[in-house]
Amino acid sequence: MESLARNDYYSDPQFKVSRLPDWRAKLYKFLSVSVWGKIPGNLQKRLSSLYASHYDKPYSKWIIGPYIRLNYRDKNYLDLFEPPGGKSEYECFQDFFIRRFKKLPQVADPSVWPCEGLLCDEGPVGSFASVTVKNDSRDIAGIFGLSPGDIPADYLFNNVFLHNKNYHRIHAPVSGTISRIQHVPGDLVVLRPWIYSHEPSLPAFRNERYNIDIVDGSGRKWFLSVIGGPAVGTIIVTSRLKVGAGVDKLEEIAVFYLGSSCCMAAPTRARYHARHSFVEVGAPY
Numbered sequence: 001m002e003s004l005a006r007n008d009y010y011s012d013p014q015f016k017v018s019r020l021p022d023w024r025a026k027l028y029k030f031l032s033v034s035v036w037g038k039i040p041g042n043l044q045k046r047l048s049s050l051y052a053s054h055y056d057k058p059y060s061k062w063i064i065g066p067y068i069r070l071n072y073r074d075k076n077y078l079d080l081f082e083p084p085g086g087k088s089e090y091e092c093f094q095d096f097f098i099r100r101f102k103k104l105p106q107v108a109d110p111s112v113w114p115c116e117g118l119l120c121d122e123g124p125v126g127s128f129a130s131v132t133v134k135n136d137s138r139d140i141a142g143i144f145g146l147s148p149g150d151i152p153a154d155y156l157f158n159n160v161f162l163h164n165k166n167y168h169r170i171h172a173p174v175s176g177t178i179s180r181i182q183h184v185p186g187d188l189v190v191l192r193p194w195i196y197s198h199e200p201s202l203p204a205f206r207n208e209r210y211n212i213d214i215v216d217g218s219g220r221k222w223f224l225s226v227i228g229g230p231a232v233g234t235i236i237v238t239s240r241l242k243v244g245a246g247v248d249k250l251e252e253i254a255v256f257y258l259g260s261s262c263c264m265a266a267p268t269r270a271r272y273h274a275r276h277s278f279v280e281v282g283a284p285y
Contacts, residue, residue, distance in 0.1 A: 032190035109284035120193035126153025
C-alpha cells in the first residue's frame with residue numbers, strides 16, 4: 001500500500017485515543033450540548049465565523065511553523081503539500097489548514113478511505129441503537145438525511161474525526177455517479193469523540209452537514225456525510241459535483257475551513273482498519 005500521509009509524520013499518532021476522566025468528559029459534553037448546543041444555530045455560525053476569521057489574517061501565518069514543530073515529527077512535512085488556490089506561499093493559517101496534496105497516491109484498490117483522521121466509530125448499520133437528539137429518537141440513517149431502512153442493515157458505518165492537524169479535504173472513496181447531494185442545516189456542537197464516551201457519533205446527528213451518495217460501477221451505493229463543527233466557517237462542495245455527474249476515485253469532493261468529521265456507510269467492511277485506528281486519504285478501504 002502506498003501511503004501519502006504516514007502515521008510517523010505525527011508527533012502524537014491519533015490511534016492513541018485520548019482518555020478523559022469521567023467527570024471531565026461529562027463536563028465537556030454538558031458545555032457542548034447543553035450550553036453551546038442551546039444557542040440558536042445562526043448565532044453559533046456567527047460566533048464560529050468570527051473566531052475562524054482570525055485564521056484568515058496575515059499575522060496568523062506565523063502560527064504555522066510552531067504548529068508544525070509541535071504536531072509533526074517530520075520537519076519537512078509541508079513538502080508533501082502546496083498552498084491552495086495556486087498561491088506560491090501560505091499567506092495565513094487557513095491556507096495551511098486547507099493545504100492540498102502535491103500528488104495524490106496511485107492506488108489499485110477499487111475503494112479507498114475518503115479522508116484522514118481517527119476512526120472513532122464503526123460497525124454494521126443495523127447494530128447501532130437509536131440516539132436521542134433534542135427529544136427525537138434518530139436512527140443512523142438520520143445522519144445521512146435518510147429514514148430507517150433506507151440504508152441496508154449490513155452496510156458498514158464509519159465515522160472519522162478530523163483533528164485540527166489533519167488534512168481537511170474529502171475525496172471520493174470510489175469511482176461512480178453522484179446520485180444525491182443534500183445540505184442539512186444544523187448545530188455546530190463540539191465533535192471530539194472522547195467527550196461522548198458511549199455515543200461518539202452524537203454530533204453527527206445534529207450538526208450541519210452535506211450528504212453525498214455515489215453509485216459505483218457495480219450499482220452499489222456509498223453514502224457520505226461531511227459534517228461541520230464549531231469554528232467551521234464554511235464547508236465547500238466542489239463546483240463540478242452535481243447529481244448525475246461522474247466522479248473518479250480520489251477526486252476531491254469537499255473541503256473544510258476548520259474542524260470536521262466525515263461519516264460513511266459502505267457496502268463492504270473495511271479490510272485493514274478497526275475502531276480507534278488512524279486512516280489516511282487513499283489508503284485501501
